[in-house]
Amino acid sequence: MSDEIKPIEDLEQRLHRRKLEYDALSIPEAATQQAVQAGIRKATRQRKSRLRWMMSSVSAAAIILIFTGCIRVSPAFASFVEQLPGMDSIVSLIRQDKGLMMAIDQSLLQKVGITDEHNGTSVTIEGVITDESRMVIFYTMKGIQNPKNLMYDIKLLDKDGKDLPVGFSYSYPNPTSDEDIYENMINVSFTESLPPQELTVVFKEGKEADANEWRITFPVDHSLTQGMKRVIPVNETLVVDGQQINVNQATLYPTRLVLDMTYDPKNTKKIFGIGDLQLVDEQGRVWTTKEASLPEDGMSAFFESMYFSIPKKLTLHASGIRAVDKDKLHIQIDPTSGKIEGGPQNLKFLKKEIKGKDMILHFNITDSENANSGLSFTNIKDNKGKAFEIKGVSWYPSDAEASITIENGATAQGALDMELFSYPVLSQSPFTVDIPVNP
Structure with a gap:
């Protein structure tokens, strides 16, 4: 030896x-549970804001187990x-x-x-x-x-x-x-x-x-990876659950592949994300994605890179989209009476909780058991027009329950008006797209 x-x-x-x-x-x-820093609620509108996800060491172990x-x-x-x-x-x-x-x-x-x-x-x-x-x-x-x-x-x-x-x-x-x-x-x-x-x-x-x-x-x-970038045009348009998605291009770097997609502004639903995205090559190897950037009009999915092992064939697989009708994005909740107006039918308000200066709202979302994405809101205001920010978000997949912590929410007066920022329910509408890595 x-x-x-x-x-x-x-x-x-x-x-x-x-x-x-x-x-x-x-x-x-x-x-x-997902612990989301306050910056996420504005990520689509303030793309330069820093978005930090933090997990416990046990959560890191859970990732390894996957x-x-x-x-x-x-x-x-x-x-x-x-x-x-x-x-x-x-x-x-x-x-x-x-x-x-x-x-x-x-x-x-x-x-x-x-x-x-x-x-x-x-x-x-x-x-x-x-x-x-x-x-x-x-x-x-x-x-x-x-x-x-x-x-x-x-x-x-x-x-x-x-x-x-x-x-x-x-x-x-x-x-x-x-x-x-x-x-x-x-x-x-x-x-x-x-x-x-x-x-x-x-x-x-x-x-x-x-x-x-x-x-x-x-x-x-920067010299170690200088010039190491390859743009792969895709230019494919597909219809998923009645919504049009344009798969524009893939950009291949040594550390990851970035796949850029945009949504047709004429879509009747707001798309919050695409489920179970993965790239599969001709050998059946799966190149996974763990992150995505979510601008207002589409998404950029980040995959493992195959820069040093270009496959002969590459296909994008997805299980469906997370989307809500655009006329159901705004909801109004009276935390005291529990009354909720607007929003998707499967979104249920459970209770409010006051913790110090903050208000915690608890929800149940049917048909979202074991979803890998949670619930979040943006543009939160009370009936006096006072704006509030989200301090934290927790998602309990097995129970299909979420809690939203509103910073200084204990001072909110009357009903809260808010807009959906993220929604976990996934439509079962799988699709595939070929990525021409060797045109």
């Missing part, structure tokens, strides 16, 4: 043990793990992104290794991989004083100290085999801007003004 192969097999054994640990986890139902597959590790990927010591416990999560794995195999990882330390706790940006569309930042934390409280707020700043105009998501730090080291990654999406030449990542502990804060500034090397 060669010296090169043995470290790879050792890594495979560690990954296999980690997979067995996750397989044995009992994931509580609460871990499937995917299965044989564990094989290339020498390049083994080298990647060696470069980022202590990060093997999230390798299983990284490995489920075939495009990211292939990009790493192509030596597109930029090693950073810069640390900031305060009061015995340090944060290290270990490495980054980026192209014109996406950036993944790998980090570790050491010496966490209170492992039970891993609530860290993360900011991304440009060279002038201003918030980077991007969307990004992250999970709370996960423990590693070393009890003193935690780690995870930050997933950044560039929709209207290019990656910065210099980036500062800020970690803040809790919400207190005097909370500990860690700042790491590092240059971003």
Whole structure:
């Protein structure tokens, strides 16, 4: 056995043990709740606003459980793990992104290794991989004083100290085999801007003004993926559940494929999303999507990249659309009497709850059991015309129930007028579209 192969097999054994640990986890139902930051309610109108989804470490484990597959590790990927010591416990999560794995195999990882330390706790940006569309930042934390409280707020700043105009998501730090080291990654999406030449990542502990804060500034090397972009025209129009959808083009980057679609403005329904999107190649391999950008007139779906493994044939599959008649988008709720006017027939108001200064509204949506998208609203006003913002959204798939937290909603007077921003009910109208990757 060669010296090169043995470290790879050792890594495979560690990954296999980690997979067995996750397989044995009992994931509580609460871990499937979606925690949506306040910015999401305006995402379609303020595309430059930062959209941050945060999940507990258990939720991250739940994501890992979604995917299965044989564990094989290339020498390049083994080298990647060696470069980022202590990060093997999230390798299983990284490995489920075939495009990211292939990009790493192509030596597109930029090693950073810069640390900031305060009061015995340090944060290290270990490495980054980026192209014109996406950036993944790998980090570790050491010496966490209170492992039970891993609530860290993360900011991304440009060279002038201003918030980077991007969307990004992250999970709370996960423990590693070393009890003193935690780690995870930050997933950044560039929709209207290019990656910065210099980036500062800020970690803040809790919400207190005097909370500990860690700042790491590092240059971003764009040369590794410069010019790596391929535009694939599609230009297909289809009708789904009576609504017209235009599949315009796919743009292929090393870290992901972006599929752009627009909706006909003459549609009678507002489309909130498309269900179970996936790309399937001629070998039956599935290239999944986990994210989407939702502008007002369509969507951009982000898939695993096949940049370094172009298939002979690629087909888009979907199970249907989430849509509501445009004349049922506005609803009025009297939180006190429970009366609801407008909206879809299967939307039921259950109760209100006052928690401090906030108001929590509870709903039931029939025919939405186990939906992977929840309920949300925008343009919320009381009968005095006072505007309110959504502070948080929770979705309980198995019960088909949702709760909406309205910031400072305890002061709202009379009935609330609001507009649907997201709706989980999926029409069963599957469709397929061929993507001409080899015209």
